[in-house]
Amino acid sequence: MFRFHLEAVDSATGARAGHWETPHGVVETPAFMPVGTRGSVKGLWPEQLRQTGAQKILANTYHLALRPGAEVVRDLGGLHRFMNWDGPILTDSGGFQVFSLSGLRRMDERSVVFKSHIDGSLLELSPESAMKIQEDLGADCIMCLDECPPATAPEEKIQAAVDLTTRWAARCRDAHQRADQALFGIVQGGVLPSQRERSATALLPLDFPGYAIGGLSVGEAPAQMYETVGFTTPFLPQNKPRYLMGVGRPVDLIECVTRGIDLFDCVMPTRNARNATAFTSRGPVKMRNLVHQRDEGPLDPDCSCRTCTQFSRGYIRHLFMVEEMLGPMMLTLHNLTFYQTLMRDLRTAIKSNRLTEFRAERLAALRGEL
Ligand SMILES: [Zn+2]
Structure with missing residues (x-):
C-alpha cells in the first residue's frame, strides 16, 4: 500500500529525489506539505491548493480532536471526505500542541493530561488514544506520540525524553491497527549527536515505514538546526521517507534537502x-x-x-x-x-x-x- 522509490541520490551531498506511493496517490519527494491546521489551508479551495502543485497536506490532530472531535470527522467519512481533499494527508500526534499551546497538567509514563486552550477542560493524551484519534481522522500518514523538550534543555532531560519517546513509539506501534495508514516514528535528542543516535538506534528495530526528525525549529539557530539534521539523517534507513517536522523558510528547505530530508511542513x-x-x-x-x-x-x-x-x-x-x-x-x-x-x-x-x-x-x- 505504501512504497517509497528513490530515483536519484546526489553523490556529493546525499540529497534524494524519488516518489512515495500512498493509498491516496503519489507524492514526489522532496515534498513540502502545506498546513491545514483545522482541516482547511486558510483561504484556499482544494482545487486552488492543487494548482499550487501541492500533492500532500498536513492537518493538526490537537485542533481537530478538540473541534469538531475526531469521532465527528470519522462519522462524516474521515478527513479526506470531510475537507474534500482526495490526495494524501498527514496528521501529527497532537503532542507538540499539548506541550506548546495547552496548559500541561501532568505527564508520566502512561500519558499527558492537559487543559484545552478553548474551554479549559482537562483532557488526556496517551500513545493509545493518539492512535485512536488519528485512526478516526483517517489520514494516510500518522505520527507517534513523542515528548519534545526545548532544544536548550539539559542533557538529562533530553535523554529522558528520548527514552520516553522510544517507549511510547513501541506502544503506538502495538496500538495502531489500520493497514492503510503509515505510522512514522519520531527521532528526538535535541541538538546532541549522541542523543540523536540513541533515539534513531532505538526506533529502527520497530521498523516504521518512515521516520520523522522532531524537536527542531524550536528556537535554535538555523546553523545548529542544519548541523543536527546533517548528523541525524545518516542514522536513518536509506529506503524509507524522512520527514523534518515544522521546517521552515525557503533557505531551510534547500539546506535540509541537501542533508537528505524528503518531507517538510511549515505554517x-x-x-x-x-x-x-x-x-x-x-x-x-x-x-x-x-x-x-x-x-x-x-x-x-x-x-x-x-x-x-x-x-x-x-x-x-x-x-x-x-x-x-x-x-x-x-x-x-x-x-x-x-x-x-x-x-x-x-x-x-x-x-x-x-x-x-x-x-x-x-x-x-x-x-x-x-
Ligand atoms: Zn506568484
Whole structure:
C-alpha cells in the first residue's frame, strides 16, 4: 500500500529525489506539505491548493480532536471526505500542541493530561488514544506520540525524553491497527549527536515505514538546526521517507534537502501570507510598504501563479491596506506556489545532478532571508 522509490541520490551531498506511493496517490519527494491546521489551508479551495502543485497536506490532530472531535470527522467519512481533499494527508500526534499551546497538567509514563486552550477542560493524551484519534481522522500518514523538550534543555532531560519517546513509539506501534495508514516514528535528542543516535538506534528495530526528525525549529539557530539534521539523517534507513517536522523558510528547505530530508511542513508560507509577507525568488517582500503603492509590476516576475500573472503589486498592497480578504487569499496562493516551485526545482536539480550549483544560485538570490 505504501512504497517509497528513490530515483536519484546526489553523490556529493546525499540529497534524494524519488516518489512515495500512498493509498491516496503519489507524492514526489522532496515534498513540502502545506498546513491545514483545522482541516482547511486558510483561504484556499482544494482545487486552488492543487494548482499550487501541492500533492500532500498536513492537518493538526490537537485542533481537530478538540473541534469538531475526531469521532465527528470519522462519522462524516474521515478527513479526506470531510475537507474534500482526495490526495494524501498527514496528521501529527497532537503532542507538540499539548506541550506548546495547552496548559500541561501532568505527564508520566502512561500519558499527558492537559487543559484545552478553548474551554479549559482537562483532557488526556496517551500513545493509545493518539492512535485512536488519528485512526478516526483517517489520514494516510500518522505520527507517534513523542515528548519534545526545548532544544536548550539539559542533557538529562533530553535523554529522558528520548527514552520516553522510544517507549511510547513501541506502544503506538502495538496500538495502531489500520493497514492503510503509515505510522512514522519520531527521532528526538535535541541538538546532541549522541542523543540523536540513541533515539534513531532505538526506533529502527520497530521498523516504521518512515521516520520523522522532531524537536527542531524550536528556537535554535538555523546553523545548529542544519548541523543536527546533517548528523541525524545518516542514522536513518536509506529506503524509507524522512520527514523534518515544522521546517521552515525557503533557505531551510534547500539546506535540509541537501542533508537528505524528503518531507517538510511549515505554517510560514500561509501565516506570513496573512501578515502581508510574500516569499519571492529575490527574498521576502512586505506588501504593506509604501514603495508598492503605484507599482504596476507583478509580485514575482518569475512566478506563474494567478496572483503574479493577473494583478499588480499596487493592487495587492491596496487589498491589505483596506483589509480585503482577497489580499491574504492571493498571497497564500502565491506563497504556496513559490514553495511548491522551489521543491519541484530541487527535485529536478537532484535528478539532473546539479544540486550543488542550484543551491549556490538560489541561496545567493534569497540572501534577504539570511
Ligand atoms: Zn506568484
